[in-house]
Amino acid sequence: MKFEAVTIKDIAKALGLSTSTVSRAMRDHYAIKPDTRQLVLDYAKKIKYQPNPIAVSLREKRSRSIGIIISEIANNFFSQNINGIESIANKEGYTVIISQSGESYEREVLNAQFLSSRSVDGILVCVATETKDFSHITSLYQRGLPIVCFDRVIDELDTHKVVVDNIKGAYDGVIHLAGNGYKKIAFICSSESIPVTRDRLQGYKNALADRSIPFQEDYLMHFPPGDLTYKDLEQKMNKMMKMKNRPEAVFIASDKLTTNFVRYCKLNDIHVPDQLAMAGFSNLDVSDLFNPSLTVIKSPAFELGEAAAQLLIKMIESKRPVTKFETRVLDTQLVIRESSAKRKKK
Amino acid sequence: MKFEAVTIKDIAKALGLSTSTVSRAMRDHYAIKPDTRQLVLDYAKKIKYQPNPIAVSLREKRSRSIGIIISEIANNFFSQNINGIESIANKEGYTVIISQSGESYEREVLNAQFLSSRSVDGILVCVATETKDFSHITSLYQRGLPIVCFDRVIDELDTHKVVVDNIKGAYDGVIHLAGNGYKKIAFICSSESIPVTRDRLQGYKNALADRSIPFQEDYLMHFPPGDLTYKDLEQKMNKMMKMKNRPEAVFIASDKLTTNFVRYCKLNDIHVPDQLAMAGFSNLDVSDLFNPSLTVIKSPAFELGEAAAQLLIKMIESKRPVTKFETRVLDTQLVIRESSAKRKKK
DNA sequence: TTAAATCATGGTAACGTTCCCATGATTTAA
DNA sequence: TTAAATCATGGGAACGTTACCATGATTTAA
DSSP states (O other), X not given: OXXXXXXXXXXXXXXXXXXXXXXXXXXXXXXXXXXXXXXXXXXXXXXXXXXXXXXXXXXXXXXXXXXXXXXXXXXXXXXXXXXXHHHHHHHTTOEEEEEEOTTOHHHHHHHHHHHHHTTOSEEEEOOOTTOOOOHHHHHHHHTTOOEEEESSOOTTOXXXXXXEOXXXXXXXXXXXXXXXXXXXXXXXESOTTSHHHHHHHHHHHHHHHHTTOOOOGGGEEEOOTTOOSHHHHHHHXXXXXXXXXXXXXXXXXXXXXXXXXXXXXXXXXXXXXXXXXXXXXXXXXXXXXXXSOXXXXXXXXXXXXXXXXXXHHHHHHOSSOOXXXXXXXXXXXXXXXXXXXXXXXX | OOOOOOOHXXXXXXXTOOHHHHHHHHTTOTTSOHHHHHHHHHHHHHXXXXXXXXXXXXXXXXXXXXXXXXXXXXXHHHHHHHHHHHHXXXXXXXXXXXXXXXXXXXHHHHHHHHHHHTTOSEEEEOOOTTOOOOHHHHHHHHTTOOEEEESSOOTTOOSOEEEEOHHHHXXXXXXXXXXXXXXXXXXXXXXXXXXXXHHHHHHHXXXXXHTTOOOOGGGEEEOOTTOOSHHHHHHHHHHHHTOTTOOSEXXXXXXXXXXXXXXXXXXXXXOTTTTOEEEEEOOOTTTTSSSSOOEEEEOOHHHHHHHHHHHHHHHHHOSSOOOOOOEEEEXXXXXXXXXXXXXXXX
8 A cells, every 4th residue: 555645846847946945935934035935935835745754854954853761661650761862752743653661671671772773863761680791882872873871871971861859759758657656667679789779779778767677687578580470579578577577567678569569468458557667659549549549759750851852852853963961860859658658567 | 963874885995996886795696706705795794884774765765664544652551562563563674653642633644654754664553532533544544554443443444453352351251250150241332423432332232132131221421532530430430320320340351440430439438349340451570460350351462563663664565556455353351350240149 | 029037846965774687707517 | 599588786776855056136335
């Protein structure tokens, strides 16, 4: 099947003008007589002329498209990111191409290649937890492709970055738990080595210190990348629940683990917050519907996407190589609900 | 910032060949000496040559990209659709461009224009509930752009379609409720006029008939497009709960309403299933975590996307105009959980 | 009045690729 | 031996657009 499009040539022929004149009239160039311009514009409208973006891209050596590398769209945090990105990108006339890594390093490498082969003008990347080697990204960057990191940043990449204030987010959550009477607070996180987790752990430690609660190594539960399934959590939770000095509350530093924690409590009849209180990072839009409803740290996912897209487009459209980079840090929001209710005296 | 790419000309110059020869060698054309071919391939690999897809698109008059028009990605059903679409599209070498209507007719019109101006080779569309006039889609189709409908189809568009067996889905759910002792079953749905709802209502009626339960007009609750917010549901639910002959169970024919129903019960302390049992359509991946866990009809969202993408690509790649169209109907799955537990005798 | 400046337009190359049509070299058949 | 067939390659146009460089026509300045 083929879709026959009207071109600038058709207009030129019909009006007895040259393609140059038509092209100029269309983008109101100064050296075009108003009459001619109007004539062209009217006729173009009449025959529903639409410029061919592919020809323009070839000519201008830019595609007006940006690529996103993200772990998965079926996750509220990321889909909100994308919405933020699109709101800016569309306003600026860019198309967005989304690619999902599914937290797999290999797929991420393929996606990076794919996007560059599709000649996007720039890439927004939130690396997979699994990724340790960033050369698939840095090599593109070195060859001159604008790249902006968001949420999960690449330390060694010197570019614009947009992140959430994870230290403060975790700090707020833990201070809140402590304020409600919980002293024995465990910390559940994914891979300890990634910057996001590192910062949240820092926030947790800062809060403990501020409330004079000693940090206990055995209250730390972490999951290497790829081991975030329900089964993995269940195993470690079972062990934790059997500790003689077991925690009264947990702070969870990952959306996925927060959801699996709810699943664990439901399946094992653990009453939250009486038996075990909790608060954690989550952007799930139904966290108010669980029983108990969840106290969560919400990330400004939409704003994160907006800021990242803004910075990337600025970089793409900059005439000279950009050398000064900024890292924007956005605030999280603590939403207090039932899962962290005041501790009852026993 | 600019990203300098290697072209076929660079290779030709370096090896003292013509661009024609290089181009042919790259796509192993029969009339190329194996030695030459290998020479070109090796050199291309060495300097990391990647064909410029924009130039290819211009030449071949196809972009190898397909557009999706969907209501929103921040919804499990749709994000699963997209995953299914991408799995096929990427395998076949197509890029996917997603556009969200947010259930708004106006945005849908803009999206359709945008995608066609971006010269996609075809479009997968799931129309907004609000949309009554489909000319923004049909006009593109008439001009020769391949289009496939999925989930929410356009009756008047004669093309391939992929849908869920909504009649049977609703039938199964209602039969299940009836089997568990509920005779007074209300039906909650969004706009009655759209095909999806119409079919689900039909399934409901069929089930009632099969179980000899008379259909009651006042057990029907429907929400016009745009009125699916929590407030709207709350108002009608309050009224329903005050009916003298109020229902013992509800069957919900929309994902969004299912979630809002859970919210209503939680906020109003309605005990499910004792006070009011429920079952409904939902693809939410945490419906097992609510209290009670939800009995749901799950749509094969991923498979829906796969099938739609397959049909679209077949249509795009067909040499001659396609005139025979198929409508694929996929089965739903009934997942029985607590919210529809056997009715207790009172 | 005349040279210079400005205006409005046309011609054409270029972006990177593919594909049709040469063209010269080698091989095959009679 | 010679014509025909096959092989391997090159030349160049085309896809739709933009931008540079003409080029004549009109206007302005001296």
